[in-house]
Amino acid sequence: MKFYINDREVEAREGQSILDAALEAGIFIPHLCSHPDLEAKGGCRLCVVEIQGMDKPMPACTTMPTEGMRVSVNGPKADKVRRMSMELILATHPADCTGCPKYGKCELQSMYQYMGVSPERWRKKSRSVANDDSNPLIQHLFTRCIRCGRCIRACQDLRGVKVLDYIKTDVGIRAGILDGKSLKEAGCRFCGACIEVCPTGSIVDQVKIMKEDRKEADNIVPCRATCPAQIDIPRFIRYIKNGEYEKASAVIHERMPFPEILGSVCTHPCETECKHKELGSSISICKLKRAAGVNDTCEWKQRVRKDPPTGKKAAIIGGGPAGLTAAYYLAHKGHQVTVFEKLPKIGGQCRYGIPVYRMPDDVLDKEFEIIEEAGIEVKTNTAAPAPAELLQSGYDTVLVSVGTHLGTKLPIPGNDLKNVYVNAEFLRAAGMGNPMPVNENVMVLGGGSVAYDCARTALRRGAKNVHIACLENEQQMTASKDEIEEGAEEGIILHAAHSFLRITGEEQAEGVELQKVERFYFDENRRAVIDLVPGSNEIIPAQTVIFAVGQKPEDTADMGLELTHGPYVQADATLHTSMDGVFAAGDVVTGTKTVIEAVAAGRLAAEQMDLYLGGDGDISEVLLDPETADPYIGHIDGFGDLPRVEPVLADACERAKNFDPVEPAFSCEQAGCEAARCLQCDLRLQLTRPKLWNEY
Amino acid sequence: MSMLERVKNLTEKECIVDVLRKELADNKCKNCGKCTFGYEGATQLEMVFNDMSEKKARPGDLDLLTDLCSVMKEQSMCEDGEDIALAFLEAMERYRKDLEDHASKKSCRAGVCKRFMTYHIIAGDCIGCGDCIDACPEDAILGRKKFVHVINQAECTQCGACKEACDEDAIVLAGAKKPRCPQRPIPCRR
Numbered sequence: 001m002k003f004y005i006n007d008r009e010v011e012a013r014e015g016q017s018i019l020d021a022a023l024e025a026g027i028f029i030p031h032l033c034s035h036p037d038l039e040a041k042g043g044c045r046l047c048v049v050e051i052q053g054m055d056k057p058m059p060a061c062t063t064m065p066t067e068g069m070r071v072s073v074n075g076p077k078a079d080k081v082r083r084m085s086m087e088l089i090l091a092t093h094p095a096d097c098t099g100c101p102k103y104g105k106c107e108l109q110s111m112y113q114y115m116g117v118s119p120e121r122w123r124k125k126s127r128s129v130a131n132d133d134s135n136p137l138i139q140h141l142f143t144r145c146i147r148c149g150r151c152i153r154a155c156q157d158l159r160g161v162k163v164l165d166y167i168k169t170d171v172g173i174r175a176g177i178l179d180g181k182s183l184k185e186a187g188c189r190f191c192g193a194c195i196e197v198c199p200t201g202s203i204v205d206q207v208k209i210m211k212e213d214r215k216e217a218d219n220i221v222p223c224r225a226t227c228p229a230q231i232d233i234p235r236f237i238r239y240i241k242n243g244e245y246e247k248a249s250a251v252i253h254e255r256m257p258f259p260e261i262l263g264s265v266c267t268h269p270c271e272t273e274c275k276h277k278e279l280g281s282s283i284s285i286c287k288l289k290r291a292a293g294v295n296d297t298c299e300w301k302q303r304v305r306k307d308p309p310t311g312k313k314a315a316i317i318g319g320g321p322a323g324l325t326a327a328y329y330l331a332h333k334g335h336q337v338t339v340f341e342k343l344p345k346i347g348g349q350c351r352y353g354i355p356v357y358r359m360p361d362d363v364l365d366k367e368f369e370i371i372e373e374a375g376i377e378v379k380t381n382t383a384a385p386a387p388a389e390l391l392q393s394g395y396d397t398v399l400v401s402v403g404t405h406l407g408t409k410l411p412i413p414g415n416d417l418k419n420v421y422v423n424a425e426f427l428r429a430a431g432m433g434n435p436m437p438v439n440e441n442v443m444v445l446g447g448g449s450v451a452y453d454c455a456r457t458a459l460r461r462g463a464k465n466v467h468i469a470c471l472e473n474e475q476q477m478t479a480s481k482d483e484i485e486e487g488a489e490e491g492i493i494l495h496a497a498h499s500f501l502r503i504t505g506e507e508q509a510e511g512v513e514l515q516k517v518e519r520f521y522f523d524e525n526r527r528a529v530i531d532l533v534p535g536s537n538e539i540i541p542a543q544t545v546i547f548a549v550g551q552k553p554e555d556t557a558d559m560g561l562e563l564t565h566g567p568y569v570q571a572d573a574t575l576h577t578s579m580d581g582v583f584a585a586g587d588v589v590t591g592t593k594t595v596i597e598a599v600a601a602g603r604l605a606a607e608q609m610d611l612y613l614g615g616d617g618d619i620s621e622v623l624l625d626p627e628t629a630d631p632y633i634g635h636i637d638g639f640g641d642l643p644r645v646e647p648v649l650a651d652a653c654e655r656a657k658n659f660d661p662v663e664p665a666f667s668c669e670q671a672g673c674e675a676a677r678c679l680q681c682d683l684r685l686q687l688t689r690p691k692l693w694n695e696y
Numbered sequence: 697m698s699m700l701e702r703v704k705n706l707t708e709k710e711c712i713v714d715v716l717r718k719e720l721a722d723n724k725c726k727n728c729g730k731c732t733f734g735y736e737g738a739t740q741l742e743m744v745f746n747d748m749s750e751k752k753a754r755p756g757d758l759d760l761l762t763d764l765c766s767v768m769k770e771q772s773m774c775e776d777g778e779d780i781a782l783a784f785l786e787a788m789e790r791y792r793k794d795l796e797d798h799a800s801k802k803s804c805r806a807g808v809c810k811r812f813m814t815y816h817i818i819a820g821d822c823i824g825c826g827d828c829i830d831a832c833p834e835d836a837i838l839g840r841k842k843f844v845h846v847i848n849q850a851e852c853t854q855c856g857a858c859k860e861a862c863d864e865d866a867i868v869l870a871g872a873k874k875p876r877c878p879q880r881p882i883p884c885r886r
Contacts, residue, residue, distance in 0.1 A: 043731040045771050056770040084767050088736035121760060123743040147729045166729050172739070173729030 003069040005049075012065045019047050019060035022073070028696045029073050030082060030111050032089075033148035034061035035197050036688040038158060044148060045085040046111065050075035057081050083117050089146050091119035092172075093200075094126055100144065102201030108146060110692040127171040135183050136278035137190050137206055144202040145174040151194035151203055154687075160634045163188045175202065184640040189633055190275065192220065192684040199690075209275065221681045222273035223285060228600035229256040233270055233285055234682040238629055240288055241675035243668065245295035250623040252292055253300050256599050257328050258321070258367045261350055263290025263665075264359055267480065267594045275679055281644040284666075284674050291671035293367070300623040301373070307334035312613040315340065315395040317384040320348020321595045322586025323401035324371055325602025326609065329619040331374035333610050338377040338395070340384035344432065346371065348403050349587075350595060352431040353424065353450070355457050357659045387582040388560050397609050400559065400569055400577065400584040401602070404551040404592045410445070414503030415547070423450045423548040430457050439543035440464045443512045445500050446548030447477040450592075452484070454546045455492050459656050467540055469495040469512065471520045471530060486662065489652035499530055501537070503545050511539040553588045565591075574608045575601070583609055629683055636676075645674040699723070699783035703790065711808035712791040713798045716783065717745040724776040734777030737768040741784060748798040749809040758799050762788060807871015815858060816875050819844045821866035824884040831861035843881035 001012050005027050012021035017040060022029050033044035042059035049060045052070040057078040065071070072078070090112060097103055112118075132140035147166070152175055155164040163186040167176035177186045194203045210219045218225030223233040232251050239248035252259040266286045274282035312335045316323040319341035327337045345351055347364045371378060384390065387398040407422025409415045421436060423446070429436045435457075442463040444455040447470025455466045468487070470477060474496045477484065488494065498514040505511065516536035523529050553567045562578035564570040568591065569584040571577050577584050585601040587593055603619065611617035636642075647663050647670070649655070655662050666674065697705070699719050706712060720726065720742035725734040744761055747753050761784060769781035787795065797803045804812035817828070817837075824842040836851030837858060847858070859867040868875060 041730070041773075043773060045732055048771070081767055081771055084764070085732045085771075088732055088740065092736060092739065122740055123747070125739070125743065147732075147735060149730060168727060173727065173735065 001065065001067050003065040003067065003071065005071045006073055007070075010065075016065075017061050018049060018063050018065050018069075018071055021065060022060065022071075023696070026696060027073065028693055029060050030086075030115060030693070031061060032107060032111055032146070032199055033150065035150050035153075035690060038150060038153040038197065041149060041153070044089070044146075046082050048078045048081045048085075049073050050078045083115060086112055086115055086117045087119045087122055090117070091122040092125050092127055093146060094143055100201040101139075101141070101204045101207070102144075102198075105692075106201060107199035107690060107692065110694070114693040127174065129169065129171065129174065133206075135206070137209060137275055138183060138188075138192070138195060139204050139206050140176075141202055141204065142174050142176060144200045146200055146202075147173060147175065148199060149175070150197040150199065151175050154193040154197045158631055159189070159191055159193050160632045161187070161189050161191070162635050164194055184279065187635050187637050187639055189636065189639050190279065190679045191633060192679075192681060193631075193687060196684045196687045196689070206278075209278065217685060220684055222275065223270040223283075224682070226273040227255075227270045228594075228596045229603065230600075231255045231270075231289075232682075234678060234680050235629075236292060237283065237285070237288055237675045237678045238680060240292060240671050241678065243672060245292055245668075246297045246299045247624055248288075248292040249296040249298075250300035250303075252289060253304075254621055254623050255603075256596075257325060257370055258293075258599065259289050259296065260293025260363050261321075261359065261367050262596055262599070263287065263293050264363065264663075265350070265354055266596050269596075275681055276677060279640045283678050284644055284646075287647065287666055288671055288675055291666040291668070294665045295668065301370075303621070303623045304374075305332040305619070305621045307332065309336070310334040310613060310615070312336065312396045313338070313394060314609060314613070315384065315387075315390045315398045317387070317390075317398065317400050318342075318348065318402035318586075318588070319346035319378065319380070320401060320403045320586060320598060321350055322403075322598035322602040322605065323348070323399060324368065325599045326399050326401065326585060326605040327376050327602075328371060328374055329603060329606035330609060331376050332621070333606070333615055333619060335610070335613060335615075336377075337374075338379060339371070340382050341378065341380045342383050342402075343428075344381055346378055346380065348598075349405075352405075352428040353453070355427065355430065355453050355460075355659065357456070357460065357655070357662050358453070360661055383555075386559055387577075387579060391579075391581055396581065397612055398582045399605050399609060400556075400561065400582065400588055401586045401598075401605070402553055402556070402588050403598075404553050404587040406552050406554040406567075407547060408550050408552060409547045410500070410549055412500060412502050414505060414509065417503055417505050417545075418508040419544045420503060420509050421544070421546045423454050423546060424551050426454055426546050427457060430461070435461055437461075437544075438463045441467075441540075441542045442544045442546065443467045443469060443540055443542035444546045444548050445469055445512070446550075447472045447479060447496065448548065449479050449483060450551070451548035452479050452487050452492075454548050456487060456490060456656070458544065458546070459490055459492065460659055463544070465493065465541075466491070467493045467495060467512075467542065469498045469500055469514055469540075471497070471499055471517055471528075473497040473517075473520070476520070486649065486652075490656040491652075495540070499532055504539055509543055509545045511541045512545060513537060513539045551587075551592050556588065575605050576608070581612065583612075628686065629680070631683055631686060633680065633683070639677075642677045644677070645670045698779045700779055700786055703783045703786045706791070709806055709808075711749075711804050711806040712787050712794050713745055713749045713804070714806075714808045716787060717742065717749055719783075720745060720780070723780060725772075725780060728776070731773035731777065733768045734772040734774070734780075737764055737772070737777060738780055740764060741780065748795070749804075749811065751798075751801045751809075751811040753799040753801065758788070758795055803872055805872050807873070811854065813854060813869050813871055814849055814874065815847050815852060815854065815856070816868055816870055816877050817845050817847060817858075817862075818866050818868060818875060819878050819882070820885060821864050822884060823864055823866075825863075827861045827863065828858035828867065831857045833857060839881040842884050844878055844884055846878055846881055 031047040040061035042062035047060040048057035129142040236248040236251035268286040271282040407424035442458040497517040501513040516533040519531040562570040571584040585605040586598040725738040765781035822844045839845030
């Protein structure tokens, strides 16, 4: 349908208001209470226009054009109404724009600057309300409310949460929560739609959750931004909530090939950033990922990238998470990939570092099927030739991803006694099925995850008394809270904040002398400073001692590559090493990190190697058609306080006797409950952000 | 009764400013807030009418409100805002003089608006005791012993302390009709 604005012909679609059509045609009409995603109400009257044949100016947001209608935006009558309206709004709005969190992004500010009006001729009055800072996610500064009702329409109609409404107070009407309730008490779902649509600084994100060094969209959905592999977390969780596991799994696979493995062992930095954590407890993202992996029907496999063969060959040295991820995506890009693995099976530390009670072999085998399916040649029990040799023998590019498989000992007396082991060797032997013998009393030295893996493995191997000693106190330890707790349940005796002075014994280890640490920190030169408590020495009997104080790469000295910090391979930000065509990724570059970081590094390596091989470096895969999530999330009483679903672990006494899995995956019911707690922060990004006038 | 009807049915004893001011204080528009002209318009009207009744009107207030109501009657989202605007415009027609008298801080014809009321000492009843002079916080009362005391209206803040203090009931509060009083203290007759 055609009509005219300021004598210009404008096309309007069915159901489009004069305002919508004008804005779409690039004709600016001031407006404030209307929002592209909310039903227009016409309350503010800033958008009034003069229409030929009508005696009074009409709001453009609620008036539908008719064929041939002639509209004038800036006629004297419309202008008078518009200016008066803005003056009236400003007369009761605080004038301290510079002190407002929305300064520079405020629609009201933008609009009055455009119109050039001030409220001088009217009575001025501030409807002061105390700022409500009590919620950790959403701040209410309702002194700045202009009653446009956008937050209310968003909360009531768009989201169906029905928490915000017009409320009457001593100083007037404003948006707020009925009956003086807090957001949590009222059943707020913390979707943030109110924040997003508020044109002024009345409803804003809490300052502390908006990190300055992070993009705004990343601050809004911090879990996804924090995941090293950038898994679309809210999206897959939403599918789990709806019971659509195949879709959830597809979403995860778009960014990462091993959901069940990571779901079992990930350190989940995403959960630390989860906004629900601020309300009480974060969403159990990691365990939900595992549930998605467990219930995967692999339909996504139909849609994986299968680029035509490029004729290029890539060699991957080391079949751990970094190498396998790189191999997987390189193969999808049409390259011919060979993985060299020194050990009998692929998996790296996932298989030979992490004990089977945490990471069962069958899960690894199941998820590694895709490596074979991708047509990747895997040479196990095979030490790879040096990178230069591989390049000479016909490979176009090489990735070094050998990890850190060499355990280290600390230089303390007695470290060479019999029955003094190192972490990597001890765990690898257990993983390969020819475990190293343990005695009745075992001492593990170190405070990280690997120390717990060693201690709990020793326990399962029949040790009676298993101790862990570490310099760090319990808060500083790098082992997760869950690990420390589960270990304690199984009977592991923790000596946190203890220094180990020496291992006693003549030929064979007999004990470890510990001394209490008063203070342990790193000085300005990053040197460890240890203050000991005098006279607190004690000797703990231990006939087996295991060092779990770090690991480093093995055999990198012979690779002909530039190294750094000793045995680590030097690689730049794009993972190039000192040798052209040779890349390095994972722990061998970064030192011992996490599986998810290895996967992320594997992705980056695949991108960079593809570029090197003449590809476009795009390894992205679309395994599921994008769907617009249902914005109507509805009301749930007590939503903010819904408890985190915790799996029931195997009985501590029983599980310490065998290598059966400690933690079962979520049942679908548990997963559904947990997924339903998600705030769905990403829904907010579906909302249209209105343009300021200077953006037209 | 709508505000418009209230204006049309004003009695002799009522003050248009006082009636509209009270109507506005608890008006539907003030309890709704969904449209700018209804809510902010009513807020401005109320504030100006309060000022008028308090002798604090500013020059041009009546023109400002006329301007406001001419827009408010056609740009409010429902009849409630329209009713307020029409009531004011009707009042401007019917009671222009009363409104102007308030706006110019002259008088409240009906003697309802407190700030327009004045205290007076009835010469025949005053015994010149000085109690009211002592009670006045503003030192606004002239006189001495055995002389009729006189209130200086320019200084008086209508606090009423003098009336409280007077044992002779010689002090009265007057609306539009003022009693005849001496301009200066004169010897008491009593």
